[in-house]
Amino acid sequence: MMSRVILCLLAGGLVAPRLALADKVLAKPNIIMIVADDLGYTDLGCYGAKQIRTPHLDRMAAEGTRFTSFYVAQAVCTASRAALMSGCYPNRIGLHGALNHTSRNGIHPDEWLLPEMLRACGYVTACLGKWHLGTVARFSPIRSGFDEWFGIPYSNDNSKYHPVLAAEMPPLPLHEGEKVIEYDPDQSQFTRRFTERAVSFMEHNVSRPFFLYLPYVMPHVPIFASEKFRGRSQGGLYGDVVEELDWSVGQILATLDRLRLAERTLVIFLSDNGPWLSYGDHAGSATPFREGKLTTFEGGVRVPCVVRWPGHVPAARVSDEPLMAIDWLPTLTELVGGRAPERSIDGRSAKPLLLGAPDAKSPHEALFFYAGDELHALRSGDWKLHFPHPYLTTAGAPGRGGKPSNWGKAQPLAITQSSIEGIASRHGQRVERLELSLFDLRIDPGETKNIAAQHPEVVARLSRLAAPIRAELGDALTGIQGTSLRAAGWEPVGTP
Secondary structure (H helix, E strand, O other): HHHHHHHHHHHHHHHHHHHHHHHHHHOOOEEEEEEEOOOOOOOOOOOOOOOOHHHHHHHHHHHHHEEEOOEEOOOOOHHHHHHHHHHHOOHHHOOOOOOOOOEEEEEOOOOOOHHHHHHHHHEEEEEEEEEOOOOOHHHHHHOOOEEEEEOOOOOOOOOOOOOHHHHOOOOOOOEEEEEEEEEEEOHHHHHHHHHHHHHHHHHHOOOEEEEEEEEEEOOOOOOOOOOOOOOOOOOOOHHHHHHHHHHHHHHHEEEEHHHOOOHHEEEEEEOOOOOOOHHHHHHHOOOOOOOOOOOOOOHHOOOOEEEOOOOOOOOOEEEEOOOEEHHHHHHHHHHHOOOOOOOOOOOOHHHHOOOOOOOOOOOOOOOEEEEOOEEEEEEEEEEEOOEEEEEEOOOOOOOOOOOOOOOOOOOOOOOOOOOHHHHHHHOOOEEEEOOOOOEOOOOOOOOOOOHHHHHHHHHHHHHHHHHHHHHHHEEEEOOOOOOOOOOOOOOOOOOO
């Protein structure tokens, strides 16, 4: 009898750690990160859209937290995504502008990326959509922490649909892993196909933690909606495209409900930057903010961000604490108990703010806004200081029908960041110059009234905050060479 008791106790001792380990694994939330491309701040109902219906994202906001001062690190595709994946300002890791089909550079293999951290914690990982962090195989999602990749390597205008350079573009490749499975796929089916693949991925990974990264192609120009959604919205084709994206979010949420995963899943929705205003009726809105994509004004870098995790992230909450996409890597690392990067990063964990800890604040004294290798601005509290800098603005009347403003008449630009110059000169934008400017975002979110002269002490304090980041990351506007810059990955032409 005694031996049976001992055996039972021993068995219990062996089983208990296994159960505890299982509970620990199950306690790690699934993570779904949905990224829209060039979506405007006020393109969603919960952010003030009037002609576009987004009931599923509005539901997400009601069941979670809506962040109203959420920023991307740079207002252009590759740089923004590099920051999101690495936790670094993109110029720290050598990635500016937007890569294209000719690019031989990409995210360096030595950078510790979000999917790599999560996979090391036992997550199964998938990237379904636009990658844009390297075209050659060495920099693909499969080599960067993802178990699966179904999508395109760069923006969808690098195709026969480019509004200016269509004749120079090769066919757009659709990848399954590192193999091209289609050329020039029907772009009106992108949103549906990525969504269906996402649903399948969740269904096949119910019993283990997963990281699903959904960087949708839309609403980056050229925009397409499937037949089911064309003509449905009051916002024209652009509204149709956004409503289809909202439908996709609804499919994701419904699948979580059906699989009983909702309470175990953190869902994050954001845009990679603001709207490409040069495209007029094929672009979104950043009202009441100034400018849009390719600028460091609020319209370029402040984006919608909605987060839901029932029972953990407070419901029906609106937070105006400043955060940036660079914060997701350290926040999620702390949340799941992952390994922190060995190299220096710029993001800070915002776990207390995410989970609604009392009096939780932004982890940053200041957020910095670069355009290429130029330090243009910083935000500290409600103050935003712009240093004198050139900026891009719409040239002439906004474009229509998929063509940019002043299409065919744009002149070469004098702006120094060549990666943005090439984009802007082909997309109907011009350069203007801003003087040293201070704005109080609490009362002037549109950055319309320069009050630098009235607050010299604030200008001086914010200028001092910029000195360390200039020393580390450099600033082409002042001729400072950064001391802490890391090179992007590079694959020479002709490498097998």
